[in-house]
Amino acid sequence: MARPAHIQVDLQALISNYQWACQLAPNSQTMAIVKADAYGHGAVACARALEPHAPAFGVACIEEAIQLRQAGITKPILLLEGTFTADEIVTAAEQDFWLMVEDPWQVDALVKAKLTQAVKVWVKMDTGMHRLGLAPFRFEHLLPMLENSPNVADGILMASHFACADELQNPFTKQQIDFFKTHLPQKAMPFSLANSAGIMAWPEAHGTWNRAGFMLYGNTPLDGAHSSNDGLTPVMSLNSAVISTRHIETGQGVGYAQSWTAKRPTTIATIAMGYADGYPRHAPTGTPVLVNGQQAPLIGRVSMDMVTVDITDLEGAGIGSPVCFWGKQLTANEVASHMGTIGYEVMTRVGLRLPKVYV
Numbered sequence: 001m002a003r004p005a006h007i008q009v010d011l012q013a014l015i016s017n018y019q020w021a022c023q024l025a026p027n028s029q030t031m032a033i034v035k036a037d038a039y040g041h042g043a044v045a046c047a048r049a050l051e052p053h054a055p056a057f058g059v060a061c062i063e064e065a066i067q068l069r070q071a072g073i074t075k076p077i078l079l080l081e082g083t084f085t086a087d088e089i090v091t092a093a094e095q096d097f098w099l100m101v102e103d104p105w106q107v108d109a110l111v112k113a114k115l116t117q118a119v120k121v122w123v124k125m126d127t128g129m130h131r132l133g134l135a136p137f138r139f140e141h142l143l144p145m146l147e148n149s150p151n152v153a154d155g156i157l158m159a160s161h162f163a164c165a166d167e168l169q170n171p172f173t174k175q176q177i178d179f180f181k182t183h184l185p186q187k188a189m190p191f192s193l194a195n196s197a198g199i200m201a202w203p204e205a206h207g208t209w210n211r212a213g214f215m216l217y218g219n220t221p222l223d224g225a226h227s228s229n230d231g232l233t234p235v236m237s238l239n240s241a242v243i244s245t246r247h248i249e250t251g252q253g254v255g256y257a258q259s260w261t262a263k264r265p266t267t268i269a270t271i272a273m274g275y276a277d278g279y280p281r282h283a284p285t286g287t288p289v290l291v292n293g294q295q296a297p298l299i300g301r302v303s304m305d306m307v308t309v310d311i312t313d314l315e316g317a318g319i320g321s322p323v324c325f326w327g328k329q330l331t332a333n334e335v336a337s338h339m340g341t342i343g344y345e346v347m348t349r350v351g352l353r354l355p356k357v358y359v
C-alpha cells in the first residue's frame with residue numbers, strides 16, 4: 001500500500017469557480033491565472049480543464065508558459081511579469097505568449113528584438129503598489145516606441161495591480177482605480193486591473209480583461225463577509241491517513257524537542273504528512289486537522305514526513321482513518337490563519353512530493 005498522503009483536486013469545482021468569476025464580471029473577459037503550478041493544483045491539468053472556458057491564461061514566467069504549450073494548450077498565455085531576459089522575447093513571439101511590459105528595459109529590449117511576428121503587449125502602470133510597473137510620466141516617451149514598433153501587435157492594453165483589494169474597508173483600492181483612470185493615456189484604451197479580490201469586491205475595477213487567480217481554487221481572498229464568497233467551492237483537499245496510534249500518560253512528551261507534553265492521558269494519532277510535503281513546520285499546536293471528518297488539534301512539532309494529532313476526544317478514529325488537512329469542510333484560509341499565513345501560501349507549497357488525484 002502506498003503512502004496515503006496526497007492532494008485531491010476537484011476539477012468540476014475549478015470550472016464552476018471560473019464560471020463564477022465570469023458571472024461576477026459579465027462585461028469582462030476572464031483570464032485564468034495558473035502560475036505556480038496553478039497555485040499548487042497542477043498547471044497542466046487545471047489549464048486543460050479550463051481551456052474550453054477560458055480565453056487566455058496567465059503565468060509568472062516563460063518556463064511555466066512553455067510547459068502549458070508542450071501539454072497542448074493553444075490559448076494565449078500572458079507572462080505576468082514579462083520576460084526576465086531579452087532572448088525570451090523571441091520564444092514568446094513564436095509561442096503566442098503575451099508580454100507584460102513593466103520596466104523601461106523591457107520596452108527597449110522588445111523594440112530591439114528581431115522578431116518574425118508581432119507580440120501582444122500589456123503595459124503595466126504603477127498605481128501605488130510600487131513593485132512593478134511604469135510610472136505614468138514615462139508613457140509619453142515609451143508608448144510611442146511600442147506603438148511604432150513592428151514587434152508590437154495592435155491594441156496595446158494598459159494594466160495595473162492592486163496592493164490592498166482583499167481588504168474590504170481599505171480606501172487605497174479606490175485611490176489606485178482613480179489614479180489608473182486619470183493616467184490612462186486614451187479613454188477607450190483596453191485595460192485590466194482586477195485580480196480575484198478586484199473581481200469579487202470592486203466592480204468599478206472590472207476591465208476589458210480581469211485576472212482571476214486565487215478565487216479559481218475556491219477560497220476567498222477577501223478579509224470579510226461578502227456575497228461574492230458564496231459562489232466559491234474549494235478545489236484542493238490535502239489528504240492523508242492515520243498510520244499509527246498510541247496512548248500516553250500525563251507528563252509524557254511527543255515528537256522532536258518534546259515541545260508538547262500531555263496534560264491528561266492522551267491518544268495520539270500519527271499521520272503521514274510533513275514539512276517535506278509542504279505542510280508548514282511552523283504550524284502550531286492547536287492547528288485544526290480533520291480525522292474521520294471530526295476536528296482534532298495538531299500537537300507538537302511537524303516532522304519531515306509525519307505529524308501528530310490528539311484524537312483522545314474523537315469517536316472511532318484509528319489506523320487507516322482518513323485525514324484532511326484542508327479542503328471543503330475546513331478551508332485552507334482557516335488553517336493558514338492558525339499558522340500566521342494565508343491560503344495562497346499553504347496551497348502553493350504542497351505540490352512538490354505529493355501525488356495529485358484529479359476527480
Ligand SMILES: *Cc1c(COP(=O)(O)O)cnc(C)c1O
Pocket residue numbers: 033035080161194195196197211212213214215221
Ligand atoms: C498572481 C497575479 C494575479 C492573480 O491574483 P489573485 O489574487 O490570485 O487573483 C493577477 N495579476 C497579477 C499581475 C498577478 O501576478
